[in-house]
Amino acid sequence: MTRLSVNINKIATLRNSRGGNNPDLIQVALDCERFGAEGITVHPRPDERHIRYSDVYALKKVIQTEFNIEGNPLEEKFVELVLDVMPEQVTLVPDALGQITSNHGWDTIKHQDLLIRLIAPFKAAGIRTSIFVDPILEMVEAAKSTGADRIELYTEPFAEEFPNDPTKSVASYRKAAFRAHQIGLGVNAGHDLSLENLAFFNANVQPLDEVSIGHALICDALYYGLENTIQLYKRQLI
Known part of the structure; x- marks a missing residue:
């Protein structure tokens, strides 16, 4: 069954x-775990x-579950943080400074050498490393040779197209996940997944190790309360 990691950035936004x-924030993370979340995700940005x-x-x-830290590995402070904290997983995202939210994956072909260099210290430390990619077969294939464990x-493109044409919206993701599995990469997914589209995505994109969901959840x-909402999301992943 696909694991649910709850991104708690929005809780921090409200607090701040x-x-x-x-x-x-700490109590919310503990409650998310108590209510059934199998992981906690955070995405610290330079402006905090x-x-x-x-x-x-x-x-x-x-x-007590799995800690996933997302961020841009070009930021030296981020790299130092991850290596100091030693989470179970680090997810490398090509965010620009001041970016509101992530909006594209890595070009794993163009940035192949850079990614190899950026991933190396995390791998050496024994941290599972995932890289954010678009559902393009060439990008998935090139991700393998960077040393990443997962993609x-x-x-977001799936979520935007889903109401208009569910079958079309998921086609490239199904192919990308299948190819990743063929070449030995684990597969995570995230961004704009919701109660409206998650069950369909999970049923059609396999194997799928983990989804990271924050804003919609x-x-x-x-409306539904945190405990009930986490259970509702988990039901979509059965």
Whole structure:
């Protein structure tokens, strides 16, 4: 069964909007685990506008499931953080400074040598390394030779096309996941996955190791409550 990792960036955004510690990010992470999440994801950015670097250290002390840290490995501070914290997984994302949210995967062909160099210290430390890619077969194939253990398929294009043509929306992702499995890469997915499209994506894109979901899940929790929402998302992954 596909694992659910809850991205708690939006909890940090809410906390930071008023200062103080409400909501308590650490308690929310623990509650997510208690409610059934199989992992916690954070994406610290240089301006610390949501997850702070201090949050990452605090979370590492208490998380009992799998800790996934996302970020741009071109930022020296990010690399130092990951190697210091030693999460179970690091996901490398080609974000620009000030970018609101991730909006594309790596060009694993053009940046092959760079990715090999960036991934090496994480692999040497024994941290499972995933790289964010678009569902393009050539990018998936080139990801293998970077030394990555997994890819994370960038799913915003799927989510945008899904209401219009579900079959078309998922076609490239099905092919990408199948090819990744053939060449020995694990497959994660994330971005704009929701209760509306997750079950369809999971049923059609296999094998799928993990989905990382934050924005939609936290928005749904405003209506359904956090515990119920996590269970609703897990049901989509059966």
